Amino acid sequence: MLVHPQFDPVAIHIPLGFTELAIRWYGLMYLVAFGLFVGLARLQLRRPHVAAQGWNARDIDDMLFWGLLGVILGGRLGYVLFYKPAYYFEHLAEIAQVWHGGMSFHGGFLGVLVAMAAFGASRGRPFFQLMDFVAPCVPAGLAAGRLGNFINGELWGRPTDVPWAMVFPQVDDLPRHPSQLYQFAGEGLALFVLMWLFSRRPRPTGMVSAAFLVGYGVFRFLAEFGREPDNFLGLLTFGLSMGQLLSLPMIVAGVLLGWAASRRVLPRALAG
Template sequence: MPLLAIPFPMLDPVAFAVGPLVVRWYALAYIAGLLGGWWLATRLVRNTALWNGKPPLDAAGVDDMLVYAAAGVILGGRLGYVLFYNPTYYAQNPLEALMPWHGGMSFHGGLAGAGLALWLLSRRHAASVRSMFDLAAAVVPIGLFFGRIANFVNGELWGRVSDVPWAVVFPDAGPEPRHPSQLYQAGLEGLVLFVLMMALVRSGALRRPGLLAGAFLSGYGVVRIFGELFRQPDVQIGFLAGGLTMGMLLSVPLIVIGLTLALTAPRHQTS
């Protein structure tokens, strides 16, 4: 081990166990993200002055949003991983595609699934789909932050080999020190995007339907591509042409869609 490498802290992925019930940090990260998002979304819809007219949901409707979004993330995330990251394996083992507890979720797939679920919810509540997406965009960075922290605790999705003083030797990644890219992504996708979303909310972005969602999508695409420069690609895919990664490739459409949403948002705010 190089002199400056930091040994991986031996963190037990199991937070606690009560008899046969085992609760993992990863599950707690999902719960923290959902509860944090629910709390913030409830506060946003109760502040009617933030919106152009009325919010897309009332406080009770946020509960529905939580259920719809969670279902979309799980189904879309698993389907995205199967299609984008390991299609050959799952074509040979189709039943394992139905077993997300064996590992394998794609953020981009989860985002698409959540988007479809929120579109259906907007139709149910006769609400503006753009405003629905704006509400979701405001709270998603909370879940991203906790999710990336959980990736670090699990010692998964590690970074590329590096000699920076804060490089970490992960237990399942060989003896080489690597970038703690999960923490980079927690900072960029979680903290930085959250600060950006809240700054836009304070500036009146929710009165321009689609602006906040567009800023999130394009912002996420940019920080994800940057984060991929430090992250080791999935072993079954490796690097693509020109040193690109699948995460980079899937993030390009997000930037395009995000810019389109932001640029087509209404330009005149109303109170």
């Protein structure tokens, strides 16, 4: 049985007179995620079928700015609306207090969709051409985020007796699934490899986006079986967690999008 290392959540302490600047691991993981996105997007520019679409380095920098807004605003609003709407409707001032925690991947994903739609419209880019460019670059950043969750010792797993079970002392003395590492390996590393290989060749517009929707939805759905549900929600319909219920529409949307992309019946305004 393993024990969580109980890392200091603050990576760097910088004394500043009577106080100090604390740089947290989770914040650093966000920076790593954005750095990976930029680096991978620039690598994509070397692919002939991508270069033929006219992408350049400035597009990537602007895309990152729009995406950052979408992640933060969508992630926070998604957590408020999907997980604790009653609480936040009674404490409206706390919605903006993101430093207290509370971000939703599914909300961040919707926020990025809106941000990318706005960015694409400003550049005259079809939506799914843009999302096909973005999708292979995202899972590496997700891996960084899940590593940040593990360092913080948050989003721990359900009790289990598997040989690699881990005790999280800040929770209790029960051996649990290290679910953060499951998500790091699944929706992070494994999905990155699959997406990067799948996108190497030209695909019908929308197909890479569809692969991401299905891939993330499946990996997240499976990982949730090992992750402890939020204590204020528990398990919901059919014994599924909120993360699983939010992943199911992603899988369905991905299958439908893949079908439409393979038959090239997506609206011209979306596919170009």
